[in-house]
Amino acid sequence: MAEIVLDGITKRYPDGALAVRGVDLTIADGEFVILVGPSGCGKSTTLNMIAGLEDITEGTLRIAGQVVNDRAPKDRDIAMVFQSYALYPHMSVRDNMGFALRLAKADKATIAAKVEEAARILDLTQHLDRKPANLSGGQRQRVAMGRAIVRDPKAFLMDEPLSNLDAKLRVQMRTQIAALQRRLGTTTVYVTHDQVEAMTLGDRVVVMRAGVVQQVGSPQELYDEPVNLFVAGFIGSPGMNFLGAALAENTLRTSLGALPLDDRTRRALERADAPRDLIVGIRPEDFEDAALGEHTGGAVCTVTVEVRESVGSDVYVHFAEEGGPVPTEELAELAADSGRADTGLQEHRVVARLSTATRAAEGGPLDLWVDTARIHVFDPRTGANLTHPERAAG
């Protein structure tokens, strides 16, 4: 167990690709930190640098207070779980789990005891003498976990450990990993692509984009107070809706109508010396059917429902919106990552999450209430969230 400190960590691959740029991150002892970001943003590279599998181009890496930049992986005392599991196919489950201990020259009795213990925790006892080829995907995943926990290392590094499992197993393993980490209290860095894993597993989430850390914070912080357009769009599923807006007096003119500014937003925009053209971000749950209940403040707009999806607990309503936001690099990247860019739907669509009591019908008109107190306003030039509390207070 140990603290891991990344100080200005940069990685440039021999071919010149700059995969990670100046990452500063302090991972406290026993903390569970998640790295998320679109494909190719440098998550695996960062993890491999912590493990010692990739050289660090610039910056210092400290594990438990010691600079380990030039130490071989074997001298860093960390365990890693790979996306492919990387089980040794010629060894039994028992030998796979005991491999690290055997290399560390632990005596036979200790190895046997530790392997048995790990197997018991992971429910692998009856499979100890089988080869990985004869195990199911979930069992292989557990062996990979077992190989990490028998060692009692300073830290666990996990690179998309669940992405090869089917959806149901993934949920089970997710809770199991969370419970295991709490119980062992080992510092953990976990790379994932999965929204739900990112939001539920970690103490803190690190959002990366193109090798740069965008924001570090608790899942709730990232959700409620994203620092920029990218984080706002990346965190949350379905994602935040972005609309083009023009600032006029005390309102934001959008294709959904004029949204009145509340004090908080107005002051924030004044302080930031905001440009006239802005991007407004509204989360799906910040809409509601205007016919339901009393709503104070906010604004009401009328839209034509295109698709209505009922998921049991909520109703999702999709509608078209003309214009769309000013195109920015971040939005393009978000669209590419979510696969939206491939669907050929050029027209901008907005999603609203409504209570099941709504009468909204496909093709029919709907009065929507927008909670303007919860909207985010972004500067299209920099992508910065102008309504972020720190900036607003700032």
Place this chain on the structure above:
Amino acid sequence: MSARPSTRLSTRQARSLTGWGIANLAVVLYALFPVWWIVALSFKDPATLSDGDFVPRTWTWANYRGIFRTSEFTRALVNSIGIAVIATTVAVVLGTMAAYAVARLRFPGKRLLIGVSLLIAMFPPISLVSPLFDIERVLGLFDTWAGLIIPYMTFSLPLAIYTLSAFFREIPWDLEKAAKVDGATPWQAFRLVIAPLAAPGVFTTGILVFIFCWNDFLFAISLTSTTSARTVPAAIAFFTGSSQFEQPTGSIAAAAVIITIPIVVFVLLFQRRIVAGLTAGAVKG
């Protein structure tokens, strides 16, 4: 309803199995006919040697006794075994290291290395024989074991590198990373994880290289002059009949049978190691 398609399928399967069986039998017969012919020849006595019978009328060990009567053949056998084993071992060890580097590392001159080894493989050995002859005379390697081991290694290395690098490429990178994180030194990772998985490839390559060295006639006949390094294929060419009017056919057949035995033994011995799919189960599932 579901039974009918399955029976139809099984008759089709049965038919294709018979088809394959017949084809296999034909190929095996075609391949083994000359082998049987030479075995039969080696057991015939000089009188019935050219009777063209498929099975010897009288069986005799005379030909075998004949070739072991002088030390000429035994000497050649020792040379053959020694030279082939040493050349194979060195070629496989060097080939393993080179193939590992080719498959796993980026290093300057990698393309050059691959190109050069390809070039060597394409060079017709016959064109190198006379220069090699001169070089070895000057260096004092002519008619020594080393004089044969070196060209054998040179010509079998490209083959070894190609076969082995294909095997190494099959082994997932992650296994090596996992071993390193588990606390292995690079050498331990290679020895405990990569090498066992590459073993089938190493044995396959070893057999191919061994067969190449064992069967070579061209270098053996050109680069030796006495029994001190002459291998069996070359020594057979020097067999003489018991009188000048008699062909040494029987002795040649017996010698040919004997030098086939080590190859058969070698293949049978390592056949079990050459099982495909040893890497199955390393990743996902």
